[in-house]
Amino acid sequence: MNAEERDLQLYPIVPENLIANSKTISDLQSLSSSLLGIAAGILGLESYTGFLFYLLGTLFVSTLIVTFVMGGKPEVYSRGGWKDVIAADVTGGVMGFVLTWTLFFGLVRV
Amino acid sequence: MARSLPSKLLIAFSSILLAHACYSAHEHSLLSTTAAAAHDSSSSSPHSATITSGSTLPLDITLETLLSVSLLLVGIVSSGWELKPISLRSYAGGVESGKILVDGKKGKGLFVGLEERAGFADIRKQRKEFTDWMKTQGRVE
Structure with a gap:
């Protein structure tokens, strides 16, 4: 029995809540990344600037989630703590971001 | 998920602001393209001006976009999402x-x-x- 298994035996978790929480967070981040895409499209950002904007935006959203939704205690609601929240936030919404980014870039500028 | 009244108001207000910023940016790009085209119709190269004209946005539209999106994000995040403790x-x-x-x-x-x-x-x-x-x-x- 390694350290992680031992930890799980000592402090059991509720898998349903883990799944529900990650679903809520992924809902939030897909919504917010689409909004960031709208902003990037309106601002007319191109290539690396746009992705830098996305990175900064998701960091902002992660901070908001940790502060408002989790009440400043991310380790209560997700296994990895705030690192997990940021990682899920940055990787999960890129597709939605690019979608609305290109859409609004085309809408505003053509 | 029960939305509270302040976050509802915040979402509504910032959505209007974002729509206005989008419309302004669109109008600005239209205006600068037509103005540049009219200005350049006498000169020899009409294409060079139209390509570069839409790239700069006025500062107030930029600020309005950034402000509205950050307000909208704050409104959405603070609108009563509930998480359950996992332990x-x-x-x-x-x-x-x-x-x-x-x-x-x-x-x-x-x-x-x-x-x-x-x-x-x-x-x-x-x-x-x-x-x-x-x-x-x-x-x-």
């Missing part, structure tokens, strides 16, 4: 004390099935009662 200890404690509602009502704890089962039958007492009853029956007959 069994705190979740079970919350359910038992009524701090965490299960399906919108107060639960009785995670182990209610074990706590509220029927007790053991006292078979000696039941046998004694049956014997007494049998004796009374026998006396009557």
Whole structure:
């Protein structure tokens, strides 16, 4: 029995809540990344600037989630703590971001 | 997810602001393209100006976009998303004390099935009662 298994035996978790929480967070981040895409499209950002904007935006959203939704205690609601929240936030919404980014870039500028 | 009134207002206000910023950016790109085209119609190269003209946005539209999006994000994030604690200890404690509602009502704890089962039958007492009853029956007959 390694350290992680031992930890799980000592402090059991509720898998349903883990799944529900990650679903809520992924809902939030897909919504917010689409909004960031709208902003990037309106601002007319191109290539690396746009992705830098996305990175900064998701960091902002992660901070908001940790502060408002989790009440400043991310380790209560997700296994990895705030690192997990940021990682899920940055990787999960890129597709939605690019979608609305290109859409609004085309809408505003053509 | 129950949205509170301030976050609703914030979402509505910043959506309008974002729509306005989008419209302004669109109008600005239209205006600068047509102006540049009119200005460049006399000169020899009409294409070079139209390509570069739409790239700069006025500062007020940029600021409006950034402000509206950050307000919108704040409004969405603060509109009553609920997470449940993942550790069994705190979740079970919350359910038992009524701090965490299960399906919108107060639960009785995670182990209610074990706590509220029927007790053991006292078979000696039941046998004694049956014997007494049998004796009374026998006396009557």
